[in-house]
Amino acid sequence: MAGLLMPGEGFRGYVGLPLTTRGQTRGVIEVFQRGPLEPDSEWFDFLHALAGQCVIALEHLSMFDGLQQANLDLALAYDRTLEGWSRALELRDYETEGHSRRVTRLTLQLANALGMTDEECVHIRRGALLHDIGKMAIPDSILLKPSALTKDEWHIMRQHPTYAHDLLAPIPFLRPALDIPFCHHECWDGGGYPRGLQGESIPMAARIFTVVDVWDALTHARPYRGAWPEAMVRDYIHSLAARQFDPAIVRTFLSLDMSAAA
Secondary structure, eight states, X not given: OOSOBSTTTTBOEEEEEEEEXXXXXXXXXXXXXXXXXXXXXXXXXXXXXXXXXXXXXXXXXXXXXXXXHHHHHHHXXXXXXXXXXXXXXXXXXXXXTTHHHHXXXXXXXHHHHTTOOHHXXXXXXXXXXXXXXXXXXXXXXXXXXXXXXXXXXXXXXXXXXXXXHHXXXXXXXXXXXXXXXXXXXXXXXXXXXXXXXXXXXXXXHHHHHHXXXXXXXHHSOBTTBOOOOHHHHHXXXXXXXXXXXXXXXXXXXXXXXXXXXX
């Protein structure tokens, strides 16, 4: 190209080659030179090859962006499904209506206060929503029994974490969320179930959730008892630190503003 280009830079030679992919021009590869530009065929072949590589890179970037969006849409669809499962369980056991949503909010608040990462909180949220999914395998005669359970019935009821594991473990998407459904009845002193885990061998997500689960259960009424006053529940949870609960988590939990999760 003859003449003066971009006078402030002193360019005198210019070649531009459009970057076209799938019938759309996505950009231009440009060459500027301050002296005369007299390219030969070999020079143009190299420029075309370079442009071709740029086009391939643009196509890969477009595919990557599309894949990211597809993955996001799929994750959102999965999460809506999990919320549906949680709601279905509450409709079956109407005495705990709203429980899963409340404990999920408060568990995330506690997890954030304890410094859990955003990625960890994604799995914690899913696990909290599905914490009682194993109860889908418990017969109505036991799950909805209005009176105290017998020893044999308690044995069946205590299988629900194992049922949750068996239900969720084959699903790769939900495997990282298993800690809460499988381990939320384990106790710090090793007296919990189903595996009798102790101390820090209990996954952190489950140690966080179990405190919240007890808080919500006691601060809301059931047909067989009224809701406890919050001060009484605080004292009760404090009394179980280092027995049922991780004492460090109890300290953080009792420092929270509970109204933020209401």
